[in-house]
Amino acid sequence: MQANLLVFDVGSTYTKLTAFQLEQGNLAFAGRSQAPTTIHDIETGILAARQILEQDGMAVTGNAKVFSTSSAAGGLRMVALGYMPRVTAKAAKEVAMSAGARVLEIVSHEDPPEYRLQVLQEIKPDIVLLAGGTDGGDRESMLENAGIIVRAKIKAVIIIAGNKEAQSQVAAIFSKHDVPYIRVPNVMPTIHELKVRPAREAIHEQFIKQITLAKGLNKLLDIVSNKKVMPTPGAVLLGAELLAKGTFQEDGVGDVLIIDIGGATTDIHSVLPDLEKLSIEEKGLIVNNEKQPSYRTVEGNLGLRVSATGIVETLGPLGVLAKIGYNSEELAEQLVAYSEFLEKNPEHIAQSPLEKKFDLALASSAIEVALKRHAGYIAQDFNPVMGIAPGTPVGRDLRRVSYVIAVGGIFTHGTREDKQFILAEAFKNPGISLLPLEPQFIIDEQYLLYALGALGSQYADSCSKFAKKYFQIKPKGE
Template sequence: MRVHTLVVEIGSTITKVSAFSSLKEKNPRYLGKGIAKTTVDEGDVTKGLERAIDDLKNKLGADKLTWTHLFGNSSAAGGLKMTVHGLVLEMTAKAAKEAALGAGAIVKLITAGLITPYDLKKIEEIKPNIILLSGGVDFGEDRIVVENAKRLSTISIKPPVVFAGNRAVRDIVKDIFKSKGFKIYITENVYPEIDKLNIEPVRKVIQGVFEEHIIHAPGMEEIRNWVEGDIIPTPGAVMNSFMLLYKEIGDIMGFDVGGATTDVHSVTKGKKDKDSVVIYPEPIAKRTVEGDLGVYVSAKNVLDEIDPLNREEIEKKFKHLSPIPEKRSEVNLTKKLAEVCVKTALLRHVGEVRYLYTPTGKIKAIFGKDLRNVKWVVGTGGVFTHIPSMKTFLKRLFKNTENERLLLPENPKILIDKYYIFSAMGTISNLYPAGAKKLLLESLGFKDNLF
């Protein structure tokens, strides 16, 4: 059997292969998915990929499977680790962090102001895949930015550096890093003016650097030789799908619960209130990643969020927890973990209203991401695809909102990515935007693009 396109996802827990046909035509088709455990622990992730392809062949009833195109994304072996360095925590450092998260990174360290010897030590311990340096609005403060470049250039490791700061010092920063043997990438300022974010150019550069430099896990070099185009970070691929859907159906958010992390994506401008002020700007497309919340690799961390009375009983069950739950007891435990992951991640993602007292009186201020205009809430990932009651949980979650200060969606519609294709479609959305959009809408339950 020959298919048009395979999209491979090498995850931290699971390797998936999705098959598609007719992506350039009016009626693209999702054919099926093969799944296997990711084989980092066996020393070669290609083994997991081969098993996932075998699983796909079985599901398609094919003795042999060939393909015209193969594309990929990955979050294996820790994904994309980054450190982010800016000038002011709630301005350039925050903007740089948002760009890194939007690209699919796990941000291990954020600094603001002058980088200290302790910061340099932490960076060397983290061994980031990429360092993102920002700081200063265009033609504004430059002394600290240049000094930070000098200090970063002294570390013993040499990951690629992306500079997204004051454009007045681009050449100086570039020369500093090049003279010390670093690969340096210059892009637009992530915070060019006060209260203005410029996330997208930085996000794209980070994803390009990721593919060019990062081989995350044993066997990834071989997989990179198999695939066409860039291998992009899996969370960045998922964000691509949310951004594509935002253009079609409006304000949207979603949860992607994995074995190691729980990601929350939202694409919305928020709601404009005449009687409130926004304290710090937020990107339209925002991702938060909770590295301590997952249903397999990070499952024990979730115990801290669960009723302590159940802790001892659940810890016993963890010994039998499976990356691909099949027994009813495994499914029930995974569901309980996933519910905690979703609820906790939502509370960390959403913004809130606070009241501040100024010389002119009390003002209503908005801090963080305003989700009130979100019309659609999506569940993507294995727990939503394989555990039907998770849709009911999401409906209940957004009806039972006790804290009126939280800027949560108001009566959103709940959708499930039934084909489990958000990362796959986001990987190929630039090449096949019409086909990707149509299949995403179909996966969410829309018929003939009517919504």
């Protein structure tokens, strides 16, 4: 088979390459390869991955189009400044969801000005999301925060995304003090709606600029056909949306849940298309992320290598060992030592049977915690202020989700038995969490979801059609 579409994923450790053949609107998987990422000169790793693919017998056409995602530069460090803490948090998380940003701190008008200044100076963010006030609402908080940003003297790009009536004054303050900024429409023009795409696209542009600062990474933009490099988590989410929502020509399959576990983080994506149909009354007085059709959470302290100790600290060593049926203080000490070793040696591949068992326990533990943080829960107590009674579902309700797709290295390279074990253990004890009641586990064996997301902007129908066939899922209603 010949390949005429190539999709790279440049990670911190490995550069993956997925090849497709697109002919008359039909997409077919052609092959995949990977090579160590060469940060000193990104092109070396890219050429190595392509050479490995061709050595395996793959022919690449001369006019093949090239696309790429990347997580090699890490996420942009982001701080959000706003007026109301709960609203700012929702908007910031929604904006950062697929734009290649990590929200490190959220501060509001309730925090003392000196505290806000301290946060900016200590974190030294790459980007600041300056929100605050609905259109026609509060103006003072944005103006005050603009002054604090100037005082902080940080080297960050400011995304002005608050009350449109205050934006020109804020922009004037930044211009006077040579603070770089980008103006976008208000992320929350009314209390009932979030409009985050312009802010997300602005952050995405900053992500591309950042990765070009690293030596050699600028060559990515010379190689790709569309002159864009998409953040890898954003590509995974877009691939999930194509599968769940479909396109004008292709029906979607309905609700899907994506588990993406890596060495540094565990990401959970859920796409619930029916939430697009909610009325303003059903969304509630203030829109929240839990009722957005697409939602992503990132657990930065739950990873199988760089963040392995975070898993052990969260559940305790005995809690992790319980996943594999062990209960021993001696083994607990060995698990702690192993997790500490992994953080210092993230490229390590489990060698002994015990290390492999530890990896299974760490993976199922990380996924369980991440799922329960992503999903809502059944209230256990009265909350008269919020109008919540015991037994009331609170937060994101995933109980009707049928399809759970697992993505990540441990699901690409592990045995079928190990993959099913990890997922079964992670979902074994839902407790009060609103997790899928009858999940159907699907493994992204070839790690294609990111590639479908990267290709989706140009070949949406073909990617949607291919995804349903690849994951063996029929459209909703069939």
